[in-house]
Amino acid sequence: MNKPIEAFRIDPAPAAAGQRALRDALGAFATGVTVLTTRGAGGEPVGLTVNSFNAVSLEPPLIVWSLSLASPSLAAFRDCSHYAVNVLALDQAWLSQRFASRAADKFAGLELNPGLAGAPLLPGCCAWFECANQVRHDGGDHLLFIGRIERHRRDRKEPLVFQGGRYRALREV
Numbered sequence: 434m435n436k437p438i439e440a441f442r443i444d445p446a447p448a449a450a451g452q453r454a455l456r457d458a459l460g461a462f463a464t465g466v467t468v469l470t471t472r473g474a475g476g477e478p479v480g481l482t483v484n485s486f487n488a489v490s491l492e493p494p495l496i497v498w499s500l501s502l503a504s505p506s507l508a509a510f511r512d513c514s515h516y517a518v519n520v521l522a523l524d525q526a527w528l529s530q531r532f533a534s535r536a537a538d539k540f541a542g543l544e545l546n547p548g549l550a551g552a553p554l555l556p557g558c559c560a561w562f563e564c565a566n567q568v569r570h571d572g573g574d575h576l577l578f579i580g581r582i583e584r585h586r587r588d589r590k591e592p593l594v595f596q597g598g599r600y601r602a603l604r605e606v
């Protein structure tokens with residue numbers, strides 16, 4: 434006898450709960466917080482908060498990060514020659530919040546320094562990496578970017594940390 438059709442129905446509630454559990458488990462991994470910046474086709478500054486940034490290789494000097502395919506910034510980053518990674522300092526959680534929003538002008542009131550190809554460098558960060566937009570890979574619902582560091586700078590400031598959905602400070606153990 435055929436099974437009743439209800440037996441094959443997938444209940445959306447457990448699926449949502451499964452995704453929540455996955456997000457929570459991924460969120461256990463502590464990261465720094467960066468703002469990725471570039472220029473759009475019309476020369477306008479573009480930027481967003483990113484914690485998927487990581488080091489890949491020293492020789493050649495490569496970094497990686499991923500961008501949601503749903504992001505309105507996707508075309509700007511995909512098509513640019515260079516972008517900048519601004520590593521946020523402990524007192525810059527407000528910048529992280531601003532660049533994680535859909536604010537009309539995320540750069541309002543900031544004193545920007547032009548990096549390679551005009552990619553904006555934000556003031557007050559603990560490190561900056563100016564990267565050539567070397568390779569992009571499929572990454573599921575994100576696009577993976579591998580950048581080649583062409584210039585970098587560091588300021589001795591405490592970094593901002595993100596873990597468990599919260600901003601935190603470093604503590605030595």
Ligand SMILES: Cc1cc2nc3c(=O)[nH]c(=O)nc-3n(C[C@H](O)[C@H](O)[C@H](O)COP(=O)(O)O)c2cc1C
Binds near residue numbers: 482484534595
């Ligand atoms: C701490 C933190 C880390 C984030 N990391 C990423 C990331 O790695 N990739 C990504 O696509 N979005 C990330 N986001 C979400 C984006 O910053 C957010 O969706 C933002 O609205 C994107 O800007 P846009 O809408 O102008 O593209 C992060 C948000 C926060 C608060």
